[in-house]
Amino acid sequence: MADTARQAIGMLGSRAACLVMLVLTSAVIARSLEPEGRGIYFMAVTIATTATVLAHLSVEQAQSALWTDIGLRDALTGNSVPLALALGTLGGIAGTVCVAAVGPETLHLPGLSIVATACLGVPLGVAVNYANNIVLLRGRSHVVAWANLARALVQCGVLLALAAAGGLTPLSVVWVWVASESVPLLVFIIMGGTMAGRPNLGLARTTVMTGARYHPGPTAAFLLLYVDVFLLGTYTSAEEVGIYTLAATFVAYGRFLIDVLSQVMLNRQFESSQDESVHVTVRITRFAILLAVGSALVLVLSAPVMVTAVYGAAFADAVPLVALLAPGVLALGASRLPSAYLLRLRRARLVVVPSLGALAVNVALSLVLIPLWGAVGCAAASSLAFLLLAVCQTWLFARATGTAARDLVPVAADLIVLRAALRRCVPGRQAAASAPPPG
Structure with missing residues (x-):
């Protein structure tokens, strides 16, 4: 329970820092692009994100379902990145082709180039999805916290620099989004949260087929x-x-x-x-x-x-x-x-x-x-x-x-415990909170 509390407090601190930076970057984008420009940027990113979701074939769901078999865990980890990059590349191409078929103007986009740029992030997004799930299944939520924090820092820093230079456009913001998608994956690899091993093709097929059901x-x-x-x-x-x-x-x-x-x-x-x-x-x-x-x-x-x-x-x-x-x-x-x-x-x-x-x-x-x-x-x-x-x-x-x-249904005792747990997250107040944390 104490370990769970430490993980929760650590992740909460990281997410709070990420939230501050996300609000800041969102404000910079909104004020620089105005509603129309923000709509163009968000539509392009939403297309890429949709392609990511369609391409990942719910393999992370299969990872969770198969994780109870201890003998498969190393192979599931080793398969995650190579399988993600393969499926993600196909998804990015498919997303660009679909928008070209319906016409970018249907979605109020200025052209196909901004969609093609956004779809470069699809393989990275799928890889982060798989690796993030493996890391959480291994109980290493602190690695996820560092990965999210690093992504927010890179995205916020680059966008602020571009805004100061007067270089923010819908396309440049999309480029920053694509680049930031690679940051969590690098953190997962560096901190040992995941690995790109030799793919186990048999397990890869099983994982994809299992995921496809979900x-x-x-x-x-x-x-x-x-x-x-x-x-x-x-x-x-x-x-x-x-x-x-x-x-x-x-x-x-x-x-x-x-x-x-x-x-x-x-x-x-x-x-x-x-x-x-x-x-x-x-x-x-x-x-x-x-x-x-x-x-x-x-x-x-x-x-x-x-x-x-x-x-x-x-x-x-x-x-x-x-x-x-x-x-x-x-x-x-x-x-x-x-x-x-x-x-x-x-x-x-x-x-x-x-x-x-x-x-x-x-x-x-x-x-x-x-x-x-x-x-x-x-x-x-x-x-x-x-x-x-x-x-x-x-x-x-x-x-x-x-x-x-x-x-x-929550009861009064839950509110007391939750309040005490949240107080533990405030610097200098941890020792004063004697109630046990959630979980």
């Missing part, structure tokens, strides 16, 4: 988060996309405490006994729900001041979008641990069906609401779909494990 689920879950960007871009303008995506980015910052908990506990969810894994999932989910509620309140109350103060008056229309998106985004974050546990059961339909259903709801609602209300309708549709998926994942976990719904 792939519709994670793909649908990703598209659930980003299909709104494509639909909004089709029906409206690059300017409105820029405002909407800034609101979504602002809301995503509220998940960083929940994500820290989820990443630190991943090792215990998959390496402990089934009973212990259920206990951990139930307990930490209660803390995640408390963090989600608190984060949502902070975001909604601070948005009227923070959005215009940090990003500029041009983004004032993002404020109501934050209030609409926050409940769904943070509820989805709170259900992350129950969702991860479902992978342990190796029953793909438990992962795939809920995500596909939520995606269908999001698309249907978006097609109705975006033409009527633009970005406001888009935010409402997405948030409702996120809430639906979060509730469904948590219900499936409870049903599969025999957990009573009331056991997932």
Whole structure:
């Protein structure tokens, strides 16, 4: 438990530093590019990120499912980088070809070159995805913390330098994003978090085939988060996309405490006994729900001041979008641990069906609401779909494990423990916090 607490505190400090730099870089991009330029940049990066998700074939899900077999762990680690680079290269090419086929102007892009540039980051993104999962499965979350911190430092430093020189354009920001994708992979290799060994082709085939069974689920879950960007871009303008995506980015910052908990506990969810894994999932989910509620309140109350103060008056229309998106985004974050546990059961339909259903709801609602209300309708549709998926994942976990719904509802004692754990993260206050940390 003490080791878990140290990992959580270390990762929390790293994520907090990353959050500060991400807010700074986001503000610099927003003020330099204005809503239209930010919309162009974000659309190009979203295309590349979509290609990354489609190309990784959910191999990281297969890694988690197969990790319980101790004899496979070294081979899974050695396969991760070579397999990622091969699949990612194919994904990057496919992404560029698809945009060329539909026409960049359909998505309000100035040309194909910015998409081709963004897609150079696809192989790197897939490799980071696989390596990050291996590192977490090995229980080395501090390596992930250093990797994220290094990426944020490089991205922030380069963007600030370009902004000072007056060289920020949508294309230059995309180039910086591509370059920053390589940083975590370098950190993983240098710190021994992963390795590029001689590929085990037989295991690679097994891993890909196993991942492919789960792939519709994670793909649908990703598209659930980003299909709104494509639909909004089709029906409206690059300017409105820029405002909407800034609101979504602002809301995503509220998940960083929940994500820290989820990443630190991943090792215990998959390496402990089934009973212990259920206990951990139930307990930490209660803390995640408390963090989600608190984060949502902070975001909604601070948005009227923070959005215009940090990003500029041009983004004032993002404020109501934050209030609409926050409940769904943070509820989805709170259900992350129950969702991860479902992978342990190796029953793909438990992962795939809920995500596909939520995606269908999001698309249907978006097609109705975006033409009527633009970005406001888009935010409402997405948030409702996120809430639906979060509730469904948590219900499936409870049903599969025999957990009573009331056991997932936070109580006063959870709030006391969580408060004490958060106090331990404040410099100089660790000794004063005598209550045990979460987990």
